[in-house]
Amino acid sequence: MEVIREAPLIRYLRWAKQFLKFLILSLLFASFAVLLLLLYLRSQPLPEAFIKQTTTIYSANGEVLDTMHRGENRIVVPLHEMAPDLVDATIAIEDRAFREHYGFDFKRLGMAVYVNVINMDKQQGASTITQQLARNLYLTMEKTWDRKIREAFLAIQLELNYSKNEILEMYMNQIYYGHSAYGAQAAAQTFFGKDAKDLTLAESAMLAGIPKGPSYYSPLVDFERAKNRQKLILGAMEREGMITAQESETAYAEKLTFRERSTENTADTAPYFRDYIANLVKNKYGIDEELFIHGGLKIHTTLDPVMQKKAEEIVAQVMPKDNPNLQVALVAMDPLTGHIKAMVGGRDYQQSQYNRTLAKRQPGSAFKPIMYLAALQNGFTPLTMMKSEPTVFTYDRNKQYIPRNFGGRYANAMINMREALKTSDNIYAVKTIDFLGPQKVVDEAKRLGITSPLLAVPSLALGTSPVSPLELNAAYVAIVNQGEAVAPIAIISIEDSKGNILVEEKTVKTRVADPVASALLVNMMQSVFERSGTGYRVANELNRPVAGKTGSTDVDAWLSGFTPQLVSTVWVGYDKNQKVDDVKEGYLSKKIWAQFMESSLKDQPPALFNMPAGVVSVYIDPASGKLATEHCPAPELFYFATGTEPQEYCTDHLPANESPTPLQPPDSSSFWQRMGSWWKPSE
Incomplete structure (x- = not known):
């Protein structure tokens, strides 16, 4: 039988048909696989990324008191608050096809693969802005194929989940510009002292060149190298049609003015108050350390920077330079709001971070006004008479207490409450608490805002139970407020990075004492600065009505007092309870208090203490x-x-x-x- 052989052309056509069918099926399968992959990636959530942002602490007038970032200073702003020239410059130098590709620039990728294969390494990069963002948000900087594959999938997810402007905004807020500045806003402030939206073309081109090598291209490190990089970027912008040749030349010729690098330590600005704020944020409001430092919070405080500066200057001038161990504390509050306006916790924060406005010390006679307020509400008047003479007091059946007046001086005659408070007579004070019962005085102190434990014993009249300057100051606020207590407030509000209010403090006044009794006490406390009063030595430094009370122990010197506009407390002493010389060292608390009060209120008219009805x-x-x-x-x-x-x-x-x-x-x-x-x- 004769076999009919198939013509070669027919065989070739049949093979071509089969191959074409296979190719079409393969393409359909590949397309279907890609579609499934895209659907899968679109359905999968991106890894959670915590973008570290700088927390900013503001003073009462809106000035920046401090920034918290621990080396990663970032202030996130929307894309429309960045200069368009900065955005264009970044695209021109980092990823000129950013608006057209879907996460990958295949032309750049092909070139990079070719170079890497030829050189047998992975040094040549072709990362788009989307890929860089994926790497910065979710991955490390290691140069491995595994990382590159994961980066590719994450870049696809970013493109599937976000618009180009959203990706660009995240990128511009994420990249590192050197000198601890992350993102466009922090970089603009660090290098030029302005917001990112206010950058010129020249400044934008300079900044856009830095992320390639933050230490290598920083104009603060090598200006000529940075200038050459700026020229390269301006040229790229011109080629992309973003700017004209004339604009490029003008921008390159523009003289740049950089922000002066501060040599001051940030801890020099109200450092004890800053620590107090940090303590409140974490312990009172329950905000964890990571969110506090890197959460981009905006913390608005009550601190008056002018008043704070005066307090620090006066402390530095008055405290003796030849005795650095002698310490000081000062705290001031607005009695109407409870806002803490100034806080000095010590002489030198660099030497000691211990905040003495929170330290518990014996207030001595500065505690007496609290007791006398209790007395005025329990039958005493400013004219109640008792004899000032050496006296032995018996309490708890068989215990004895023998107080003494300062310097062993006694009137040996009947004196009234006003005279006793004015001269700080201890015998009168202990006779008063003996009449009232110590527990009534403890209860009065608690109502006024004293939170420290107080012993209900006769010596409490002379301030033997330790309290902090901040506590005592708060109690004095209630006195000048005619019996209305106001809790100290240091933080007005805390906002998160999106503007949501996390914390908001408002003044709350609580009636804790009779207004008439409080007003009578305030009037008597004015006598402390009259002749023969314990505060008379500084009366000539005061040019307005003031009221207050001095206090002294062997190791402490106090003056706490007020005007209707301001309440402040000053303590002077040694951390290790070394004896204080009352004449030389104890006097300093009075001097600091008087100078601070007068200086802080010099732009306000003298105010009278009002008397209520009755x-x-x-x-x-x-x-x-x-x-x-x-x-x-x-x-x-x-x-x-x-x-x-x-x-x-x-x-x-x-x-x-x-x-x-x-x-x-x-x-x-x-x-x-x-x-x-x-x-x-x-x-």
């Missing part, structure tokens, strides 16, 4: 304790709760057969009121 003023003869007449040689003006003032007139100085003529209280238009009417702030 208060009456009369002249008293201090010797007899009766209403003074025009014949009494040394009448004193006293204030009383209406109905508790004396009713009898002093007759000790009356001529024979003459009826007493009472002295009239002064006109309400006092010296300070008249002064306030013409006062003008200092220049």
Whole structure:
């Protein structure tokens, strides 16, 4: 039988048909596989990425008090708040086909593969902006094929989940520009001291060249090298039609002014207050360390930077240079709001970070106003008389307490509460707590804001239970507020990086004491700065009505006091309880307090302490304790709760057969009121 052979052409056509069918099926299969892969990648969530952002702490007037970033300074801003020239410059030099590709630039990729194969290494890169973002957000910088494959899949996911502008915005906020500056905003502030949206073309081209080698191309390290890189980028922008040749030449010729590198340590700016803020953020508000440092929080505080600077300057000037171990604490609050306006926790933060405004020390006689407030609400008046003489007190049946007056000085006569507070008479004070019972004084202190443990013993009258300057200051705020307590506030609000309010503090006033009793106490505390008062040595440095109380122990010196606008407390002493010389070292607390109060309020007119309804003023003869007449040689003006003032007139100085003529209280238009009417702030 004859075999008919198939013609070669027919065989070739059949083979070509089969191959074409196979090719079409393969392409269909590949397309289907790619589609499945894309659908899979689109359905998978991207890895969680925590973008570290700089937390900023602001003072009360909006100035930046500090930034928290621990070497990664990043302030995320939207793309529309970046200069268009900076965005264009970045695209021109990093990925000119960014707007056209889908995560990969195959032309650059092919060239990179060719070079790497020829050189047998992986040094030649072809990463697009999307790939760089994927690497920076989710991967390491290792040069391995495994990392490159994972980077490719992540880049596809980014392109599938975000628009080009969103990817570009993330990238521009992520890249490193050197000198701890991450992202366009931090870089603009670091190099030029301005926001990213305000950069010029020349500045934009300079910044865009840095990420290629942050230490190599930094204009702060090698200006000529950075300038050459700037020229390269301007040329790339011109080739891409982003700018004209004239614009390129003008930008290259522009003189750049860089931000001066600060040599000051950031801890020099209210460092103790900054630490106090950090403690509140983490321990009071429950914000963890990572979120606090890298969460891009905006923390708005109450600190007055002008007042803080004055406090630091006065402390530095007054404290003795030849005795660095003698320490100091100062805290000041606005009594109307409770806002902490200034805080000095020590002389040198670099030497000691211990914040002494929070340290527990014996307040001595600075505690007495708290006790006298309790007394005024329990039957005492400013004219209540008790004898100042050496006295032995017995308590708890068989325990004895023998207080002594400073310097062993006793009136050995009947004195009133005003005189006792003015001269800080210890015998009068202990007799008062003995009459009241120590527990009433403890309860009063707690209501006023003292949180430290207090022992209900007679010595409490002399401030033997330790409290912090901040606590005592808060108690004095309630006194000047006529019995309304206001908790100290250091943080007004905390916002997260998206502007959501995490914390918001508002002033809350709580009635804790009788307003009349509080006003009477404030009036008596003004006498501390009168002749023979314990604060008289600094009275000549004060040009406005003030009230307060000094306090001293063997190892502590205090002055806590106020005007209607400001309450401040100053403590001076040694950390290791070394004895304080009351004449030389103890005096410093008074001097710092007086200078701080006067300096802080110099631009505000003197303000009077208002008296509430239910208060009456009369002249008293201090010797007899009766209403003074025009014949009494040394009448004193006293204030009383209406109905508790004396009713009898002093007759000790009356001529024979003459009826007493009472002295009239002064006109309400006092010296300070008249002064306030013409006062003008200092220049």
